[in-house]
Amino acid sequence: MAAPLPRRAEPEEARSDEPPVDPHAVQRRLRRERARRRARLEHRREQRVAGVRFLVLIGVLLFVTLFLSLSIWEKIGSLFGL
Secondary structure: OOOOOOOOOOOOOOOOOOOOOOOOHHHHHHHHHHHHHHHHHHHHHHHHHHHHHHHHHHHHHHHHHHHHHHHHHHHHHHHHOO
């Protein structure tokens, strides 16, 4: 068998230390980072709103419980003469 021929060296200008760069990669990366930041801020805002909504719900439930308890206590007192 014949030995394979040695490969020729690539031209010097074709060989570069820098990889080829996609011209739109920077814009895509910026858009992705902005979307991530926007999503993170939106998530924080929604957590804050959910916390306020939870506290309002607890307040309403506490008010309704207190109102019903006092109403029932008054009815029991008037019924049994306490």
